[in-house]
Amino acid sequence: MIIYPAIDLQDGKCIRLTKGNFDEKTIYSRSPLEQAKVFQEIGFKYLHIVDLDRTISKDKSNLETIKNIIDNTTLNIQVGGGLRTEDTIEEVIDLGIDNAVLGTAAVNNPDLLITMSQKYKNKISVGLDVREKMIALQGWKDQTQISCFDFLNTIKNLPLRSIIFTDINKDGMKQGINIDDTLKMAESSKISVIASGGVSNIEDIKMIKSKNKIGGVIVGKAIYDGLINLNDLVKFSA
16 A cells, blocks of 8 residues: 655645635645655655645646655655646656646546546546545535546546545545545546545554555645654555
8 A cells, every 4th residue: 555645735835724725724834845855764655746726726836846856855756736738737747757636627628538548658647526425626616416436437447547536524634534435436446546535543544554455545634733653654655
C-alpha cells in the first residue's frame, strides 16, 4: 500500500481546508519545499499535491512551487487541481511529475480523459470527489447527480494509474474514512483505488491496509495537526 502525504497549495503556501471550504482553512508554517523534504527524509517515496489556486481560477497556479519540489526532492509526485485542458495536463506532466489527477475534466470531458490516458499511459489518475455517492465538480462547488459507481463503469477499461476516491463530508474532519464506499470502489475496479478524506489516526491506516484491496491512502490534516506520527506512518508505505 502506498502512503501519500498531502500538500495543498494556495498562494505558494501549505494549507488545509475542511470539507473543501475555502473559508475554513488552516495555513501551516513550513514552506511547501521544506515540508516535502521532511516527508522525504523520513522515508516516504510519494507525495500528493493539490493546486487549490488552479481549481478556482484558470489564470492562477502554483507551478513554480511544484517545480521547486520536483527539482529538490526525489519524491514521486502526483498533482491535481484544475487540470481541465490538454495544455494544463501536459504542462504539469512536462514538469516531471509521476502522474496527473483529473477530476472535473474526467467527468465533463470524457474524450479528453480518453485521449490523455492513451497518450500518457499510467500517468493519468482520476479523482472522484463524492458527497453521498454523488460526484461533485469544480473544486467541490458543483454537485451532480452522477453516481460514482455508475461513472466507474465508463472508465474502468482505460489505462489509468489510479482512482482517488474522496468523501468530501469526511475530508479534513479527522473522523475516519468512508471505508464502505472506498472498499466497494476498489472491489469493483481493476484500477488501483486510493482512499482519501478523513484519516484521523494510525488505526485508520491499519484498518485500510488490512482490507488488502485498497492501493493507497492520502493523509493530510492528521499529519499537520500532529495526530499521526510520521515515523509510524511510513512503516505502512510500500
